[in-house]
Amino acid sequence: MTALLTVDDLKVDIKTRSGTLHAVRGLSFTVNAGETLCIVGESGCGKSITSLALMGLLPRTAQRSAARLRFGDTDLTDARHARKVRGNDMVMIFQEPMTALNPAFPIGDQLTEAYLYHKGGTKAAARARAIEMLDLVGIGSPAERLSQFPHQLSGGLRQRVMIAMALMTDPKLLIADEPTTALDVTIQAQILRLLRDLQQKLGIAVIFITHDLGLVSRIADRVMVMYAGAMVEEGTAAEIFGAPRHPYTRALIDCIPQPGKTERGAPLGTIAGVVPSLIGTVQGCAFRTRCAFARTDCAASVPERAEGSHRWICIHADHPARMTETA
């Protein structure tokens, strides 16, 4: 299968007063047509910056470089080509629909803007398309909604409008950055089901960025775990949650209370220490200062290991705890 999106050695450097911050440090991955890739990690791991880098929406202080950044046949490192793809074949939705929507314009104007830019045609055709999309995302009486302003809609409805807006141009890849984090749990479940149904119906690939491991386990085809700007482990949801190989992945899963598994009131797992500064060069494994299984040679370069589709970057050939469990 040919990859829809190919990312090879993506780096993002941000100039700060105290030096260059390496926010993304050599990320390589692919996204195939129709699949869901979840990028998961804690604050500051570089997951949101990665999504902005893919879309070419980085702030001016940030510098992107990549050995290869291709969407189908299009080279995204070329700004002119990227502009034709962005907001057209490759679209993005954000965490907080209230700030992502313009409060001064009715949603109808906002829904049709990108469509008119990329696809041209008449305003009436764009309006018809907008009504169709609002209907698709389950918004009742869509024609009347077009003249409403964002503040007149609830959080769940606003996120549905964001999704409708993203689907206007019939995209092939949707990047969703924490799209349900600001929503209540019951609304979150409805939005996730909507995304899944649309994905099956329209065959869209999704890059879903989140910090919520439970959510990831429910929707992902593949999962990429990030720490300190780099991938530490990637695999199918079953591989990541069933047999995590990297100490960080496993420690992170142990931190969350898991009904039925964690005993109520028992101490939860923790990860000691803090995330290292990404200013200046980072040598070896960035997790080694917090890792229970670190060795002195973790400070040198650490090998990338693979077993089928499962990849992880660690000095240990398997998770040390797992090796003793299975021995």
Place this chain on the structure above:
Amino acid sequence: MTEHPILETVNLHRRFRVTQGPFKPSATLNAVNGVNLRVRRGETLGIVGESGCGKSTLAQMLLGLLPATEGDVLFDGQPVRNISRAAFARRVQPIFQDPFSSLNPRKTLLDIVTMPLRVHKLGTAAEQERRARQLMDRVGLPARFADRYPKELSGGQRQRVAIARALVMQPDVVICDEPTSALDASVQSQILNLLMELKADFNLTYVFISHNLSVVEHIADRVAVMYLGRVVEAAGVDQIFDAPQHPYTRALLDSVLTVAPDAGVPELALGSGFPNPLRPAPGCSFHPRCPKAFGPCSTVVPQPVLADHPGAACHLINPPMTTGAAA
């Protein structure tokens, strides 16, 4: 003599006048609508519900920061309005959600933690400092942090400062309003572990308010579920999570995305009609979304949940024939 519950609400109401724009009559928002709860000494009472259910308003009333429109908050059997502000604050202390806005950015950590002692004029300056340093040490803040400012700390460290500040007065009750919602998973588990340890060490009673059901299940002894200002179900943690009675509790539990790679996104039988808190549905305010609604649900308000009687405010559990249509 029977022991009073340490904190109790009796038919507690809080109404707000809400303006709806020029030329429109203002509306009444029943943020807390007849809540009866008892908090027993030494327990953790969890309060869960979605945004707008009134859980934070209830927290402010339990802290004595917001007067009741009707009904009473009792502390140790005494109405809070009869207790002086200072005397009450010594016994009941808060921990808020956002440690970025709840700490004064211009004060050092030592200033912040000794502040309650200075306000209440407890001990000499040297005693105050000793006590504050003791607590900062207990919550895991290094001694060298004493002269630092909040901006120099991470989110988890700031929440430790907030905890030290709450405990420096040796209160009986701590009201925790979403104390870990702004934190990453690995930091959240550290703070939850710390709260559980401190509760045992200092004989504390917690009211733990959260929208995260997995966290509440882990930390609470009893749980109250709120919906649009009312407690719809209250019971022990095992009963709530293992045998929920109210359809809303069941829907909330179903929508929790636990780590389960093959489970997919749950199908909730909830209507997507988002309730308007200004115009709650007549009868049971949950009935428009309830999969099990029947005849009386749209007309008769269910019997409220009474303090100390585990149960649900639902016609399925208490058929309305015996209770009449008193609202």
